[in-house]
Amino acid sequence: MTNQPTAHIPLDLRHGRVELTHGAGGRAMSQLIDGIFRRHLDNPLLAQGNDQACFTVPSGRLAMSTDGHVVSPLFFPGGDIGALAVHGTINDLAMGGARPLHLSAGFIIEEGFALAELDRIVASMAQAAEAAGVRVVTGDTKVVERGKGDGVFITTTGIGVVPEGIELSGERARPGDAIVLSGGIGEHGVAILAEREHLGFATTVHSDSAALHGLVATMLAAVPGLRCLRDPTRGGLAACLNELAHQSGVGMQIREAAIPVHPEVAAACELLGLDPLHIANEGKLVAICPRDRVTDLLAAMHAHPLGTGASQIGEVVEDALLLVQMETSFGGARVVDWLSGEQLPRIC
Amino acid sequence: MTNQPTAHIPLDLRHGRVELTHGAGGRAMSQLIDGIFRRHLDNPLLAQGNDQACFTVPSGRLAMSTDGHVVSPLFFPGGDIGALAVHGTINDLAMGGARPLHLSAGFIIEEGFALAELDRIVASMAQAAEAAGVRVVTGDTKVVERGKGDGVFITTTGIGVVPEGIELSGERARPGDAIVLSGGIGEHGVAILAEREHLGFATTVHSDSAALHGLVATMLAAVPGLRCLRDPTRGGLAACLNELAHQSGVGMQIREAAIPVHPEVAAACELLGLDPLHIANEGKLVAICPRDRVTDLLAAMHAHPLGTGASQIGEVVEDALLLVQMETSFGGARVVDWLSGEQLPRIC
Structure with missing residues (x-):
């Protein structure tokens, strides 16, 4: 300029x-x-x-x-x-x-x-x-x-x-590591869709758009040995976990019941036939953490305004097929694939 | 990615x-x-x-x-x-x-x-x-x-x-400094226009698109005390000189006869009523150089493939009105204004 x-x-x-x-x-x-x-x-x-x-x-x-x-x-x-x-x-x-x-x-x-x-x-x-x-x-x-x-x-x-000593990269997940999610998923995508399609029912859903570096600094101060961080934007949580699984050559086992989804987001997804796992987020992150440090990590996250909803949603596992598998809320199991495309174009 | x-x-x-x-x-x-x-x-x-x-x-x-x-x-x-x-x-x-x-x-x-x-x-x-x-x-x-x-x-x-010791900035031009141009102007804009409008007569004009950091390194090695460098892209040489004049709070006096223009570029401009001074370049630069170092600067530039056409085109002068003035090839004088817009949209 x-x-x-x-x-x-x-x-x-x-x-x-x-x-x-x-x-x-x-x-x-x-x-x-x-x-x-x-x-x-x-x-x-x-x-x-x-x-x-x-x-x-x-x-x-x-x-x-x-x-x-x-x-x-x-x-x-x-x-x-x-x-x-x-x-x-x-x-x-x-x-x-x-x-x-x-x-x-x-x-x-x-x-x-x-x-x-x-x-x-x-x-x-x-x-x-x-x-x-x-x-x-x-x-x-x-x-x-x-x-x-x-x-x-x-x-x-x-x-x-x-900073010195920080080594975060998508290929560092190891079997046994904990998978942590910082909060509810799908809010950005549903907010955009509701605005685009003039869906009155979803008007209370706001994009989670936020800058996460403060939360990350807090997390790294508590657990400098964090393995990977990634934000589940385009392609949602499903694409994010599949990417990490492929980069690290591991599988991922997650529990649906542990993944927070705002009730309005869940309602919008059900009505429209969308899966919140595939919907973009703009203020959430996934962390892969050594198992023995996850309590400290969650305590640090819960103390930060953008991490109050953080929870462990699963574990990294050995899997030659590099699959992300989910125990559903009904006790079943399914593979969480990444979509060929996104359900919603121009989401970000 | x-x-x-x-x-x-x-x-x-x-x-x-x-x-x-x-x-x-x-x-x-x-x-x-x-x-x-x-x-x-x-x-x-x-x-x-x-x-x-x-x-x-x-x-x-x-x-x-x-x-x-x-x-x-x-x-x-x-x-x-x-x-x-x-x-x-x-x-x-x-x-x-x-x-x-x-x-x-x-x-x-x-x-x-x-x-x-x-x-x-x-x-x-x-x-x-x-x-x-x-x-x-x-x-x-x-x-x-x-x-x-x-x-x-x-x-x-x-x-x-x-590098240490290099202080190039648009506000450093001083009255008495030499204005140097690295080569012929208008080639990029005319090449784009010719392609866009299928003007057969200009097909021998090629864009000058080139990376200039090698030339700049050569110039700085010869004259570390260079004042300013700027590439005359959108708005052409006219906008570039006016910008520098305003940033430095000086006037510029240039000589039309010293500004190289490829004959094909000149012909295209004349036919289309365009002024080469306003046409975009993508592989040329303007240097403002202390007067006593301009001989060394030009010698260094001439030894580099992208500077063979370099010449001094004028001097920085005191001028409260911050004007760029040009002595025309016919011995007259005119103010070189910058246009409100560009003659050619989407030139880069």
């Missing part, structure tokens, strides 16, 4: 719309950057006004992660694409044990998008970043013609510092 | 198309990642298979930059969106004096996009990254419905190391 203090005509944030010239590198783009992006996201690094941000990092290990956000609708109960774009990338960093430092944000905006909505999204992004203690230090804006995009897409990339 | 080694059905790279399920976090996404992204971009960090890449960096200053790429058409003389997405972000890092280390890549793909084209784009990206000595260490794929995107958009983010 380049510093161009010659924006003479203020943006019409009430009635204005994004035009192709706003992405074209001239005065109009400068106005958009000053009037929306810099106004909300202002910080010393962004204010350097160069095409790159420069900053000092401690020596050691860094984590880097990127996520494109194409959620539809852009605003939903419990969040919006701006906050989601911050939380999503922070969480990908946190799952590597990293303390998030800085974010970049790339906007691809459709011609005709209301400036008022863009302003609301960037304000939400700024609020989410501030609450999480990170800064958006550099960015980019492109505009595509009407009908060649869909409102706004936001790709965020983050870097963070991985 | 998550490591999911269970992709049983190979992708049909010849006739297949991207479907919504390819972005949905399940088996199909895993196939797409294994069959295209990992196949071309393979490296130890990407192969970690987590949602973030972890690596060690030296202590000191880092640079971070992001750029969304929405160029249309996706393939053009001299390049494609894949190589451009690598070059664009490397160049934004290089303009801060940084040695590029790692890239992330976020893909937003329109449902129905041919897998064969995606494969070609990712292969080109891999080739450009390898040639530049950087790696794509983490990525993300989203798929949007037909008519909600336009083929593929790629947002790349890069981090790089800024």
Whole structure:
């Protein structure tokens, strides 16, 4: 984002719309950057006004992660694409044990998008970043013609510092380890679906969109030897556990009765024929923990606002077939497969 | 990009198309990642298979930059969106004096996009990254419905190391400094336009898309005290000089006769009523250099393949109005303003 203090005509944030010239590198783009992006996201690094941000990092290990956000609708109960774009990338960093430092944000905006909505999204992004203690230090804006995009897409990339001694990775699960889930599943996906389909019955379900790095720091302080962390986003808990099983070359045995599902989420899923195990979450995590440390881990999680609903949902087992198997609430057993696709496109 | 080694059905790279399920976090996404992204971009960090890449960096200053790429058409003389997405972000890092280390890549793909084209784009990206000595260490794929995107958009983010003692920034230009341009302008924009509009006369013009960090390293070795570097992309040389003038609070005086323009570019611009000063470049840079070091700088640039056409095009001057003024080839004078917008949308 380049510093161009010659924006003479203020943006019409009430009635204005994004035009192709706003992405074209001239005065109009400068106005958009000053009037929306810099106004909300202002910080010393962004204010350097160069095409790159420069900053000092401690020596050691860094984590880097990127996520494109194409959620539809852009605003939903419990969040919006701006906050989601911050939380999503922070969480990908946190799952590597990293303390998030800085974010970049790339906007691809459709011609005709209301400036008022863009302003609301960037304000939400700024609020989410501030609450999480990170800064958006550099960015980019492109505009595509009407009908060649869909409102706004936001790709965020983050870097963070991985503390000494932390070794989290998806291939570290070992038979005997405990599988811990931080809280109820399916809320983000159901909130999006309810908003998209105007389902009145589900209006009390809010997205769980949240930044998990604080919870992760608490967990690592209590149990530095945690094996893996992963957030069950697209594909839900089912995809998350299958991924970990395949990376680590193990099986997973979980208990349906131990998996928290909000009653409204369960009702919505039953009505619509959806399985909460496959529905995306944006503020939950799965932890694989050495068995003898799980009591300490759960105690630490329960003491954090985002971990009050944490529970052990199963164990890692030996299994040459790398299956995720579930003991159902009725005492039966089934394989929890991952779907070929997602039940809900554009969920994040 | 998550490591999911269970992709049983190979992708049909010849006739297949991207479907919504390819972005949905399940088996199909895993196939797409294994069959295209990992196949071309393979490296130890990407192969970690987590949602973030972890690596060690030296202590000191880092640079971070992001750029969304929405160029249309996706393939053009001299390049494609894949190589451009690598070059664009490397160049934004290089303009801060940084040695590029790692890239992330976020893909937003329109449902129905041919897998064969995606494969070609990712292969080109891999080739450009390898040639530049950087790696794509983490990525993300989203798929949007037909008519909600336009083929593929790629947002790349890069981090790089800024060597000790290098202090490049847009506000450091001082009256008396020399303005140096690394070569002919307008080639990228004219190549895109020619391809888009099927202008046969311009078919010999190729995009100048190139990674400039090698040239920058050469320049900094010769003149560590360089003041500013910037690449004249969207908005062209005119926007670039106006930005620097405003950031530094100075004027710029340039000479039209000293600015190299390929005859085919000049011909295309004249026919179409375009000004080469406003046309985007993707492999050129502007350097602001202390006057007494410009001979050394030009000698170093001339010895590098991407700087053979370098020349001094003017001087930084005192000017309370912060104007960029040009002595025309006919001996007249005019103000080089930046446009409200760009003559060509979606040029990068």
